[in-house]
Amino acid sequence: MTPAPLRAPDHLTLALPKGRILEEAIALLSGAGLPLTLPEKSRALRHEFPGVTVLELRNQDVPVYVDLGVADAGIVGKDVLTESGREVYEPVDLRFAACRLSLIREVGATAPLVRVGTKYPRIARAYLNARGIPAEVVKLGGNIELAALTGLAEAVIDLVQTGSTLQANNLEEQDVLFESSARLIVNRAALKLRRARLRPLIERLREIVGEEA
Ligand SMILES: Nc1ncnc2c1ncn2[C@@H]1O[C@H](COP(=O)(O)OP(=O)(O)OP(=O)(O)O)[C@@H](O)[C@H]1O
Ligand SMILES: O=P(O)(O)OC[C@H]1O[C@H](OP(=O)(O)OP(=O)(O)O)[C@H](O)[C@@H]1O
DSSP: OOOOOOOOTTOEEEEEESSTTHHHHHHHHHHTTOOOOOOOSSSOOEEEETTEEEEEEOGGGHHHHHHTTSSSEEEEEHHHHHHHTOOOEEEEEOOOSOEEEEEEEETTOOSOOSEEEESOHHHHHHHHHHTTOOOEEEEOOSOTTHHHHHTSOSEEEEEESSSHHHHHTTEEEEEEEEEEOEEEEEOHHHHHHTHHHHHHHHHHHHHHHTOOO
16 A cells, blocks of 8 residues: 655645535635635535645544544534544634534423433433433434434434524423534644644634634
């Protein structure tokens, strides 16, 4: 097997998720001085810009690419980052894609939890274990709230933003696990090797989102 070519220390590789985060991530990074534009809709998965490569990934793959050093940095929701369990450096809360991860049930439901549906099985198990609730965690792929409506589960653990999905389906939040927003994550080795590119990027993003250094 041919070894992967070494990337120059002044070149950055970024992991960005397709979906609702991509557009704002590109806007923030270009505001912070990187020469990026939103990639045209195509099947291309790797986008080249001067001095920067953007890898377009599924959300849950962003922490993996950054932790394993294939990408130097990335942007991902705190929810997905927590679920990944990856211990990457997380220097900036970018404050967009704000939402919360909550325990959701039908309005007024009080029956003991037997099954809990979620896209976040690790977080859900930790939450239930910490409370001594012996419920089964059922991993689902999307439209998670349907599990609580159909009896697949007594509760779901899912994201809430405006609350309109809850309202439209006669559901309520019974507990908030944590607040989530998009985060800049950085590979720890890359922070040393590509310090000259990553440090100014971190500082600039902190200034843009109004975070104290
Ligand atoms: N309704 C929402 N309002 C605000 N932020 C949200 C909302 N839903 C999700 N997010 C945030 O945006 C991130 C990306 O959401 P998106 O909908 O693009 O992912 P997805 O399509 O569910 O992911 P994938 O299919 O890759 O698993 C989530 O991880 C979360 O941090
Ligand atoms: O409180 P709200 O403003 O209604 O937002 C919350 C909804 O948004 C997300 O779903 P998304 O639209 O990403 O679909 P998905 O369930 O298929 O992931 C999330 O899973 C909730 O269902």
